[in-house]
Amino acid sequence: MSDSAIRPEDLVLLLGARPRRGVRAWLYRGIAKAVRDGRLPPGLRLPSSRAVAAALGVARGPVSEALELLAAEGYVITRDRSGSRVAPRAESVRAERPEVALRPPPSPGTPDPALFPWASWLRSMRIGSARLRPDDLGYGDPRGLPALRERVAELLRLTRGAVVAPDQVVIISGVAQGLTLLATVLRRRGAGPIGLEDPGSPGARDSLRSLGADVVPVPADGDGLDIDRRVGEPGAVLVTPAHQYPLGVPLSPDRRRRLLDWAAAVDRLVIEDDYDADLRYDGLPIGVLQAMAPDRVALLGSVSKVLAPGMRLGWLVPPPHLYDELVAAKRNADLGTSVFDQAALAEFIGSGEYQRQVRRLRQVYGERRAALVGGLRERFDVSPAGFSAGLHVLVRLPDHDAEQRALAYLAERNVAAHALSDCFFADGDPGLVLGTARIPAPDLIPALPD
Ligand SMILES: Cc1ncc(COP(=O)(O)O)c(C=O)c1O
The missing domain is CATH 1.10.10.10 (Winged helix-like DNA-binding domain superfamily/Winged helix DNA-binding domain)
Structure with missing residues (x-):
């Protein structure tokens, strides 16, 4: 329980x-x-x-x-x-609810729904909706409501150091849609395969493959993605610079420079997945890569970690030369995101509630993670990696048997975890990518085999 x-x-x-x-x-x-x-x-x-x-x-x-x-x-x-x-x-x-069976297993990156700010979100829905004009109820600007684009641009400039004006933002339904739109446009342009971190997010890999996109591995290690070890010549590279998924490390300054130098030398796009960077527990968030090369980097983010994945709301800040094509792709995909959701988020950010929620989550999750990490160190003498940000930590395990045993144990208890080995293109190291948002350390520690 x-x-x-x-x-x-x-x-x-x-x-x-x-x-x-x-x-x-x-x-x-x-x-x-x-x-x-x-x-x-x-x-x-x-x-x-x-x-x-x-x-x-x-x-x-x-x-x-x-x-x-x-x-x-x-x-x-x-x-x-x-x-x-x-x-x-x-x-x-x-x-009576058979649809539950269709739900995917819990993902390690899912926030604790008990921390959802119901009262302030409902207030933002009411205030935001009341501000909509009759014209907003038609098929609107596929880029999104101007009020939300302004708030998002301001938030990204202030909290992520991004270089962005409201007219460079496209409101999307999460990072997943942003990836789909980018893959569609890149494919139409004949850009070639998309390089993915190896290990990286199995979700991103599956989603791109299901669109028919070619994907190739770019190895990642304790310094993040290493563009110099890429396989083949990717036409674009997807990277998680603030908190590598699943290794949990930031992209080192040297690797950042090399990645951007490569992109400039061969005129390629870097796709920055900034999925959980607000949730940093050891100081200020690491600024976005996009700030160093706004004409080469497409920045993706969403409310999935700070609020809830079920809201399906996010943003895309592409380089100027791709903007119009991506807006057209967004229009063709769904004619725009719900104006009610957008109006509520504009109010939620504008009234300071978003930042308040970030501060609250840093405190609560920070304490939960510290307890978990302390427990793991005490019991196993291991230091899980990647605990200074986000909603997951990485625990390396001695072999694949241990990985399978731990996963089975955790699945029975409905604890969100992925196998580290599934995050690799081919055979990979054993370990656990553990969701930390909802689990108290005392329940989890005994789950891990010696
Ligand atoms: C690596 C990574 N990127 C992005 C996301 C968020 O995707 P979305 O914004 O579509 O919910 C997740 C969610 O778990 C993730 O693990």
Whole structure:
């Protein structure tokens, strides 16, 4: 069972505006609804009635009564010593939802849904939607709403050091769509194969292959991608400079220079996947490669790590010479991203909530990762790599048997993990790419074989 907990102030935020009277009914209805729709997931620890009452500034009685009613109806389970938890979902409810079986296994890069800022996102949806004009409801500019492009350009300049104006941004539905659009345009231009980090993201590799794109390996090690060891002559290279996936290292200054020198010498495109760079725990985020060569680098990012992958919202900042073609590809793909989602994100960034969420996540995830890393060091005397940023760490294992045993154990417990060996083009080193967003160290450490 999950060991996540929700803090009293977050529970109160999630429930929205409190009526002046009828706290008991409001709490009961709000929590029951959030359990039904999954915002309060099974196993989540709830704060004590005393803590909720304190956060609300009300007497404890009505809060306890609401929790008792929820327990009586099976929404929560109350145990004396460990407090209340959201109850596991009933079999009948699961049986009605066959689509769950179609979901991919949990990815190590998935954030903790319990940390989603429901209250401020709902507020941004309301305020952002109210700002839309009647004309915005038609098929709009495929680049995205001007207000969002402005906010994203500002955010990228301030927090990632990017060189970008609002007219250089295309709003997309996540890094995955950006890759698809770039692959489509590169293919039409006859650019040749796309070089992928080896090891790298199996998701990116599968997605590009499914489009019929040719992909070739470019080895990566403790200094990140090494363009000098590329296989063949790629027409473009996809790289994760801030936090290499899966090795977790930043691209070293020397390797950055070599990559950009190569791109300039042979006139190639570098695709920068800036997927989790906001979440850096040991100081300031490492700035984007795009800033050093805005005319050679296409920058991709999304809200998937700081907010939620299910939102499917992101941005693409291509070099100027590819901009119009990519906008046309975006229009042909889907005629633009939902204006309601865009308006909400513009408000969420503009009101400072995005940066607040980043600060909160750095704190919470930073503490979880420190506990995990400490536990791994103590038990195995190993230092997992890549723990200073993002949502995953890398644990190397002695052999492929150990890798398979650990994966089977973790899968049974629904812990997000990938095999390191799957991240390679051909046979690769054994290890685990472990998602750290949702797992407390005490559950995880015993999972790993000696
Ligand atoms: C390497 C890498 N890039 C990008 C993403 C995010 O993709 P998207 O923005 O499409 O959700 C992920 C998600 O796990 C990832 O692991």
